[in-house]
Amino acid sequence: MSDAVKLIEVKEDIQADNERVARELRARLAARKTFLLNVMSGPGAGKTSTILRTVEELRGRLRFGVLEADIESTVDAERVAACGIRAVQLRTGGLCHLDATMVEQGLEALGLDGLDVVIIENVGNLVCPAEFDTGAMRNVMLLSVPEGDDKPLKYPLMFSVVDALLINKVDYLALSDFDIAAVRERVRKINPRVRVFEISAKTGQGVREWAEWLHGEVETVVGSAAQAESHPGRA
Amino acid sequence: MGAAVPRLDVAARRLRKNNAETGMHELPITERILSVVLRHAEGRNVTRIVRIHLRVGELSDLADEWIQRYFSYLSRGTLAEHAVLAITRAPIVLQCLDCNASVEIRRESFGEAKCPQCAGTRMDLVSGRGYFVENMEVQ
Numbered sequence: 001m002s003d004a005v006k007l008i009e010v011k012e013d014i015q016a017d018n019e020r021v022a023r024e025l026r027a028r029l030a031a032r033k034t035f036l037l038n039v040m041s042g043p044g045a046g047k048t049s050t051i052l053r054t055v056e057e058l059r060g061r062l063r064f065g066v067l068e069a070d071i072e073s074t075v076d077a078e079r080v081a082a083c084g085i086r087a088v089q090l091r092t093g094g095l096c097h098l099d100a101t102m103v104e105q106g107l108e109a110l111g112l113d114g115l116d117v118v119i120i121e122n123v124g125n126l127v128c129p130a131e132f133d134t135g136a137m138r139n140v141m142l143l144s145v146p147e148g149d150d151k152p153l154k155y156p157l158m159f160s161v162v163d164a165l166l167i168n169k170v171d172y173l174a175l176s177d178f179d180i181a182a183v184r185e186r187v188r189k190i191n192p193r194v195r196v197f198e199i200s201a202k203t204g205q206g207v208r209e210w211a212e213w214l215h216g217e218v219e220t221v222v223g224s225a226a227q228a229e230s231h232p233g234r235a
Numbered sequence: 236m237g238a239a240v241p242r243l244d245v246a247a248r249r250l251r252k253n254n255a256e257t258g259m260h261e262l263p264i265t266e267r268i269l270s271v272v273l274r275h276a277e278g279r280n281v282t283r284i285v286r287i288h289l290r291v292g293e294l295s296d297l298a299d300e301w302i303q304r305y306f307s308y309l310s311r312g313t314l315a316e317h318a319v320l321a322i323t324r325a326p327i328v329l330q331c332l333d334c335n336a337s338v339e340i341r342r343e344s345f346g347e348a349k350c351p352q353c354a355g356t357r358m359d360l361v362s363g364r365g366y367f368v369e370n371m372e373v374q
Binding site: 003004005006007008009010011012013014015017074077078081087088089090091092093095098099101102105106109110127128131152153156157160186188189190192 | 239240241242243244245262263264267268271272275276279281285294295296332342345346347348356357358359360364365366367368369370371372373374
């Protein structure tokens with residue numbers, strides 16, 4: 001028995017477990033040709049409305065399911081389900097983000113049969129969701145005009161991890177001093193590969209261009225299986 | 236309207252202690268740190284963990300003070316009770332997509348970074364994220 005202090009080398013990545021679960025989930029989904037999209041933003045940027053517009057735009061081409069994450073309420077999932085979209089509400093009980101294990105549980109509850117794409121509506125938060133891999137094949141974020149054009153400076157991590165940025169509520173531009181060119185430039189500096197779309201989930205402006213990009217990404221990742229599978233009689 | 240939607244309480248299943256009111260992302264991170272250090276202490280004749288060296292990416296919005304508080308709370312009754320977390324910040328490193336030069340920058344200048352070699356502005360994030368347990372001092 002000695003009181004001497006000794007050093008134990010640990011050298012472990014704290015997120016390694018989540019990243020492993022996320023990688024395995026991504027591989028399983030790719031094998032069964034289901035595309036998983038993670039949608040992030042601050043509260044009130046228009047995630048739910050944008051998801052509904054996107055599903056509507058691609059109706060008949062891709063079949064969607066939605067995982068709605070919220071700290072407590074179920075209003076978003078009810079709104080999505082009322083539009084005839086299969087949805088599950090994930091209540092995180094105070095946690096501000098989703099991780100891959102939570103998404104796995106959600107996908108099990110949702111059921112993947114007959115779905116080409118599952119959209120995760122992450123918890124409304126520009127900080128924490130950026131740190132956790134959900135297992136999604138693509139990550140996108142929304143920034144709405146009323147939030148201001150300085151957000152890439154304040155939340156650089158979020159802007160640096162996404163594949164696409166949707167600048168939403170462009171119908172408000174006339175009422176605002178939001179500088180789209182400045183946002184594009186700020187985002188390009190921290191994430192040169194990001195695709196930027198200007199949309200209005202309210203009027204539908206720009207939604208087609210974004211939806212076509214998403215459709216292309218789905219085809220790239222999981223192939224164009226959707227068409228064949230949409231005729232179950234032939235299976 | 237009023238469509239029935241399946242509900243799933245995803246966090247409640249996993250948190251050993253229900254701390255829903257205060258739960259932020261420090262909490263799951265802290266839980267992982269605790270389980271990692273306890274695993275490394277196993278079978279090594281450790282009577283207590285004194286100090287834990289953590290390396291945290293400069294871009295991670297995790298507050299040092301809160302991670303220590305959560306850790307102190309979660310570690311009660313374990314070998315790691317009263318352990319001090321020594322947190323160092325790993326710098327943000329960017330690499331130029333044009334000439335491959337690397338540059339270390341401050342968080343405040345993340346969006347304003349320029350390649351020191353070719354003045355290019357297309358920079359990719361190489362490091363500056365994540366949480367690593369480096370080592371720990373034990374008795």
